Amino acid sequence: MITIDSLTKKYGDAIVVDTISFTARPGRITGFLGPNGAGKSTTMRMLVGLTEPTAGSATIDGDRFADLANPGMEVGVMLDASAQHAGRTGREILTIAQQTMGLPRHRVAEMLAVVSLDATEADRRVANYSLGMRQRLGIATALIGDPAVLVLDEPANGLDPAGIRWMRDLLRDHADRGGTVLLSSHLLREVEVIADDIVMIGHGEIVSQGSKTELLKAGGSLVRTPEGDTLEQALAAAGAETDRSGDGALRTSADPGLVGRIALAAGVALTELRTADGGLEDMFLELTADTQREGRAA
């Protein structure tokens, strides 16, 4: 289990990470979500001891990362797939990790097979690798010590759709076997698909955290019907808040089950009814609005 407790990082007056606390539990994939520059990478670097925190602590099963005897065998880390010596071959980079951890030689070939890098690719210098291949090599380095905990910064970057699917299955399998996975992303959809728990961060502060189902439920429902006025009155009578958007869709704070019952009672035919992920999405868009060229999202 990863425990982040009141972790803070200041550079002079600028607060990059502001007293954040969360846990990533075994058997679950925790998505660390936030726009670029929100403090995700700084948090992860503090977790693995590459950056000294200003205050607070980050521990793995109660131990500081720096105190682990052979960290590669307890925590698999990939922070930046491009941070490799371009003059080394993929196989050589894995061999360095294998030797540092004191693992048997055959682990290198096994890992190359796990991440689907063939022998020719493995013997090429990393300078000639695509971002997707570097990402696979980074994953192999993280996995070679067979650690229970994985810490991955933007692991899906540069992967093609099949690669993203592969990564998703790999991490799901890791969590299903009791492992802990903490992965960061700036893409809401990606995290929504893969994570069990979501921690959303913006401007160095946690703005929302919880299990995915909880967070999505908080968004209420989105419903469409030709008889919008009738349904809106019925929902209002039941005490639910409603909001009609321009395209005729109705947003309400009631969850889909309740909306269905109310609609049935009011005799209104529905053309669409689903959970509105809007709560999470709106929050995320608000966060990203400052940094996006499109300006504030409407």
Next chain:
Amino acid sequence: MTTIATEHVLERRAGTGRMPLSRVVGVELRKMFDTRAGFWLVASIGITGLLATVATVLFAPDADLTYDTFATAVGFPMTVILPMISLLSITGEWSQRTGLTTFTLVPDRRRVMMAKTVSAVTVAVASMLFALVLGALGNLVGSTIAGTPLVWDVPLAQGATIILGNLIGLLTGTMLGMVIRNSAGALVAYFCYSLLLPTLADLLAASQNWFRDLQPWVDLNHAQSALFVGSLSGEQWANLAVTAATWVLLPSAAGLRLVMRSEVK
């Protein structure tokens, strides 16, 4: 695509054991040779040594065909290259960003620095033995071709001080690598340290009387060069101790602190 074949439950491993320093040294030694740039840098010691031997046989006056001439010729390129090997092995972790992996696999950065220093010293000692042998072969061949008598004029004690002189040079590279942590910057600093500073010191000593007396106590290169000549007086040893402490040991301590605290991005 392949997925992980193992179906075991992932649990925390207790007692994986602290990794021995010898293992870290082995890895760091490997990292010095496993890139083209690194390989040719180390290989250049052998290549320049061979060139220097051949050049001495061809161009040195017959009277100078002694072991000392050969050993000096072979050893000179080494005094320049060895500190660069040590320096680049450290700065590369930041300039090539490999430190991201290195320092997460071995979080105690002092151990990494220690391992890098030990492996650089290993390379240095091996190269110096190579230089001594190559010099001896050159002396044999050169003297035989020229028909001059064989002269072995490097006493064992001088051989030892030459090795010490080279090691101090190497540690200067280690120190600059830790203080600057950037390959280009540290190389520039190294050339200032080994070429510019001595020249300035000599100019100053030639023109200013007050500095002439002071120079042995403040100029590391001046004190270090005595090691290559051999048979040092007590005062020369004191000069060496003071200048090496000032220019290498103290900055190394500061550099190590910076390495410990610096962020790896």
